[in-house]
């Protein structure tokens with residue numbers, strides 16, 4: 322059984338003080354939830370301080386982006402090694418905001434996914450179609466094209482640990498989430514594509530849904546057989562709301578916490 326993974330993508334929100342206040346409020350309640358793995362992805366500046374607060378707990382630390390080189394003359398960038406050093410276990414790669422606002426291409430996403438694994442980080446690979454692509458009937462081809470590019474350098478062993486977040490661009494920050502049924506269909510498509518390319522490794526790949534997830538709609542996604550958790554933006558900024566989503570994801574009898 323796949324343990325669902327609920328990740329908070331704080332985007333460019335929260336100072337170190339605000340991040341600490343969130344962790345203080347949420348951690349006691351997150352610590353007692355079983356059957357779900359929880360990841361917090363603060364901005365770079367709060368990674369180390371949040372990482373310290375999470376030490377000794379099952380809640381994991383994640384970054385929101387990385388560069389693919391280990392070091393070099395890349396002003397403003399942060400390397401996979403640096404993220405691993407401050408305690409990151411996960412890193413979001415290819416978020417649509419990075420693709421759309423910062424020119425991140427499929428080729429860069431491919432390099433970043435490979436570099437994350439090489440540094441011992443697990444990438445949370447974001448894929449998803451725009452509204453125009455959906456309206457043109459291109460949802461499935463866009464998602465599988467992004468998947469094919471991003472996983473081109475991976476082995477089956479990598480894919481077994483990979484997390485894919487299906488985030489339709491039109492659902493992000495709009496309050497218009499996909500339906501549970503459609504999230505399940507596209508997540509199933511993602512797993513089927515991975516299985517066709519990497520075999521049974523895809524059975525343990527976790528596929529999250531992201532896009533306007535709140536406590537009001539989370540159950541609809543989390544009860545779908547192909548959906549293994551959520552990548553939460555806006556609703557993850559509020560401790561009460563985020564803890565509520567994590568509680569809805571908990572699967573009694575799941576292994577809970579992080580895999581070894």
Ligand code: 13P
Pocket residue numbers: 330416488492493494495496531532533534552553554555556
């Ligand atoms: P919202 O939950 O704010 O729609 O953002 C989703 C997202 O982009 C998570 O990565």
